[in-house]
Amino acid sequence: MKLTPHVHTVFAAFFRQMRCHRLYTAINVMGLALGLAACLTFGLIARYEFTFDQWLHGARGIYRLDAVNVQDGRASEIADAPFRVYDALKAAFPEITHATRIRPDNISIITADDVRSSNALYVDPDFFETLPYPLVRGDAASALSAPNSIVLSEERARTYFHTINVIGQKLTVDHDGRKAELIVTGVLSHVPGNVTLQPDMLIPIDSAMLASPAFLQWGIEGGYVFCRLHAPSDAKRLQGAMVRFSLDHVPPQVRDAGELRDWRLRPLPSLHFLDGTLGISSASRNSVIMLGLIGLLALLSAIINTINLSTARGLLRAREVAMRKTLGATRGDLIIQFMGEAILLAACAAIPALALIEIAIPTINALGGWDVVIPYDLLIPALLVLVILVGMVAGTYPAFWLSAYQPARVLAASRMATMGRLGAVVRLGLVVIQFGFAIGLSVSSVVILRQSVFVRDMDRGFDRNGLLFIPFIDNIGTPTAQLALMDAFRNVPGVTTVSSFYTMPGDFGFSAADYFSPLNAPDQRPRLEWQDVGRDYFRLFGLHLIAGRLFDDAHGEDDQQKGKGIHSVVIDASSARALGYTTPQAALGQTIRKHTDRAPWHVIGVVNDVRLNSARSAPLPSIYFYSSMPYRFSSAGVRFENRPERDVEANLRTIWQSRAPDLAFSALLASDLLSHDYRGDERRGELLAIGAGVAIFIALMGMYALASFTVARRMLEVGIRKTLGATTARVLGLLLGQFLKPVLGAGLIGCTLAWVVMRNWLSGFDARIPLSPLYFAAVFAAALLVAALTVLFQTLNVARAEPARALRAE
Amino acid sequence: MLIELSHIQRLYRSDEVETTALQDIDLQIETGEFVAIMGPSGCGKSTLLNILGTIDRPTSGSYRFGTQELTAMNEAELAKFRREHLGYVFQSFNLIDELTIEENIELALIYREMPKSERRARVAHAVDHVGIAHRARHYPSQLSGGQQQRAAIARAIVGQPSLILADEPTGNLDTDNGAQVMDILQRLNDEGATIIMVTHSPSHADLARRRIDMLDGQVVVSVRNAI
Structure with missing residues (x-):
């Protein structure tokens, strides 16, 4: 069988069909182009999501150490680890060649005319040995060895210095409560978007930090701990030894509280989806698989169109087939012809498909928060393979079915052929x-x-409109300075209420929980979210009093920072139920104890339930403690009305900058914080x-x-x-x-x-x-x-x- | 008088050409007649039959069926007229491939909205009448040409129409099957049915009571056969 005449026949037949049946061709080409584009676009997204961190050299040998705590008999993994584990880990396991602690923080960058907030990672000097992020300037071996050094991303270098040739330049920062002048020792290359850690700047952990509780105590999670192993096969042995490691190193009182009972070594490439299941990112493997499936099914749908239309058209081409057979064409010739036509059709769809991908990727990136870059070196061969595959799949059934026509029957029949x-x-x-x-x-x-x-x-049980949060006002200084700041905020036009607290909506800020039990029913032991709140907290959030009273400075016992007697608490309706009180009124005047220190508290009021956390989890029953002076990790909330949010924020910023000129100001709207939930x-x-x-x-x-x-x-x-x-x-x-x-x-x-x-x-x-x-x-x-x-x-x-x-x- | 055509004309127009298919046709047909229409290809036989069957409309002229003037009827009235008064037999049988023989026959009654039990009884009688009862549950493609045409006749008579129109009913059949179909048509005529048949076969035309010869869209001869 000579191929050349076939090629000519296929091309000639295809182009004549195209010309004579424009609607049929247009619909087929458009459908296939859409199907190919959807398949490849969603395929690129799936590839992006499934290859997180894999571009990093030796990614499979890098692990994150996650702590495992046990609460109510259930093990829960958290991505953080206490930094105290770092030295013990390296000493216990010689398989670990390199390790680094990573503490994400927000720092202020002070320039001549501005103070800006930036994300920074505090890391150990072994950072680049553990996570080999490439440098475009500087030497990875020495970039983090000096305590006052800083490594910037390309983007940050350009922002602050308008160039990436910044080695030796000085950058003034306010970080960890201190003002310092750091020397730029390296510039990170631009990294792809699919990376778990996207550092804006790296700063070596210094001796002051090493002396802080987060680095010394087992019970405080400091951040992430990453390590590199000799070989990925070592991971299994290490994992098997982790419970023993915990028993040998974690103090009994920490273990007794259910913390650090075990550890998990998680390979770097698995972290993206793992963090989604741990609730610290919105990554979802199922969603990505679903997107990939949508792409495949869209292509399948387009192929179905081609099959259906080819067979439908084939009925009208029965006489053509019969005549070709009569003139000597074999069944093989006809199969080649119809398959060839299908492949040519798919090839015609490839060009509009490419254009559609070009249009779709920026839109999809914006919609999904991705940073997918079209890899043409991969896309073009993939498209060519797909064209041939699609052509063959779409052409097989019609080709075999059409080529099976019996010429005598078709030519003799007065009726059109049918499919049966x-x-x-x-x-x-x-x-x-x-x-x-x-x-x-x-x-x-x-x-x-x-x-x-x-x-x-x-x-959610509170009024989210006209509510602004200023996170971590404790950075500004002493509790007295924080109170003065809030007093100043109260004078801003439009501001009606200001208060301090730990937990912001949308799982932001600091949160803590403990077990509590009524004095007369010690077996009743619910876990309650512990909210340390300042004056006017309930008014700030707009909570309703169901029974009793709210905190009042006139009642000295309400303030847990004053005196040594029994202090007051306000609980929400869920907590009242969880503590076993049949009605909110029944809770009033009752004494409850905190599990950890057995301290007694008097219930003075019951308020409505509030959902600060995600809609995915059950709202946590809350217990409110009153502190007239803000604690560490306090944030401030500001309620305003009758003024644009922009004006209020500008006034708050001015007040902040007058009191803390070296600290970047940030304000978050309650509605923005809650938007993370949906x-x-x-x-x-x-x-x-x-x-x-x-x-x-x-x-x-x-x-x-x-x-x-x-x-x-x-x-x-x-x-x-x-x-x-x-x-x-x-x-x-x-x-x-x-x-x-x-x-x-x-x-x-x-x-x-x-x-x-x-x-x-x-x-x-x-x-x-x-x-x-x-x-x-x-x-x-x-x-x-x-x-x-x-x-x-x-x-x-x-x-x-x-x-x-x-x-x-x- | 069952049918009276006066000055029937049928023109086909395209952008460039106007063709006269029928020209000034006057024709009367009595109840119970068996009329054969003959003539060369393209003389207008089938067009005349289509107009008689109301599946085509004359460009001008009058068509009276009994007391009704059909040219004045709208599409829905004509559909009602067809299902109540007419039965068709085509050269190429025109059975619907996707339906069984009994379903094809039943179709004519479904449009009359007849109760199912009555439809079944009539279909059973019709297939029996034309001798294909044993093939009632088969599909058209499973039957021979003669059997398909007998099925088509059964479909034409199942509604007990006033008029049966047959367009070259033996055209696609061999001699034996053709003779069987003509036997059935004659029997139906003997039982009182009015039949108008287009045919190319002089011998089959001789079996009719009257023969009409056409040429170039006109009736040139109308003679009564001696039977």
């Missing part, structure tokens, strides 16, 4: 898959977006909606084209029916019904699958919407409507045909 019942079932099944996928995806995106809106708007899901919902839109569009294009062929083929049948007395409306109903039948089946399948998946997804939320049948019904009805509108015009045309003309159709 099996062919019709296959085609129907393919349409059901297409629409099932599109409907399932649409329902899922509706549910996810509805849940996001619900979380955004849910009643923004990730909102983005996922929007991405799903895009996927659903692509899937529906491809499916509708396929249905439109298929309808063109089907109505052409059924013209005779329409003629017969009308001859037998059927009216236009009846024929229209019949044809529409037959087109919509697969959509009905698809709706059933798609909705069932979406129901199972969404029920599972919603079960991950403590506060969630009910999985209403209305979502399913609305999407189902919309799918039916758009499908009906898609085929209505063509169906109406054939249904209105004069019977005599219809009978002459074949």
